[in-house]
Amino acid sequence: MTPPSITLRELPGEYVVARLPARGDSSRALDEVLATGAFVSVTRTPQELSIVCLAGSAPEGAEIDGPWIALYAAGPIPFGMTGVVTSLVSPLSAAGCPVFVVSTYDGDVLMVPSDAADRARDALQDAGHILA
Numbered sequence: 001m002t003p004p005s006i007t008l009r010e011l012p013g014e015y016v017v018a019r020l021p022a023r024g025d026s027s028r029a030l031d032e033v034l035a036t037g038a039f040v041s042v043t044r045t046p047q048e049l050s051i052v053c054l055a056g057s058a059p060e061g062a063e064i065d066g067p068w069i070a071l072y073a074a075g076p077i078p079f080g081m082t083g084v085v086t087s088l089v090s091p092l093s094a095a096g097c098p099v100f101v102v103s104t105y106d107g108d109v110l111m112v113p114s115d116a117a118d119r120a121r122d123a124l125q126d127a128g129h130i131l132a
Contacts, residue, residue, distance in 0.1 A: 004083060005129060006073045006087065006088060006130070007073070007131075008071040008129055009072045009074060010070070010071050010131065012038075014054070014066065014069060014114055015055060015068045015069070015070050016053065016054075016055045016064050016068065017050060017052050017064070017065045018052075018053065018058045018059055018062035018063070019048050019049070019063040020048065020049040020050075021048065022044060022045065022047055026049055029051070030042060030051070032059070033053045033058075036053070038054045038057070039053075040052065041104075052100075052102055055067050066114075067113070068100065068111040068113055069111065069112060069120075070109050071120075072109050072110075073088065073108045073109070073110065074106065075107035077107055088101075088110050088129065090127070091123040091129075092120055092123055095120070095122070095123035097112050097113075097123060098113055099112055
């Protein structure tokens with residue numbers, strides 16, 4: 001089976017992954033991050049609260065990793081469609097590019113370190129994906 005060709009749109013700005021404690025009042029930090037109107041992802045596990053947000057919007061006191069660029073594979077991508085994330089991550093892995101994937105109901109956001117952005121774009125295009 002041929003891997004799907006995916007159209008990716010680069011989201012403006014640079015992003016970070018911020019880590020906060022799993023417990024505690026993070027409502028103010030979340031309100032501020034969500035108010036930006038930019039792409040944000042919030043995930044809580046028993047160990048942590050992770051927030052993906054614009055670099056300038058990271059909550060104070062958070063452990064930060066980044067900067068990253070974000071490439072959005074807009075959907076909707078049907079849940080039953082297989083191989084989408086693999087087709088995006090495999091060429092990046094082969095090119096030695098770290099990757100962080102955030103999935104949403106409609107699509108996937110592929111994040112790569114800003115200093116590897118050109119290498120990642122080239123690898124994705126060489127794999128048949130379209131950068132719009």
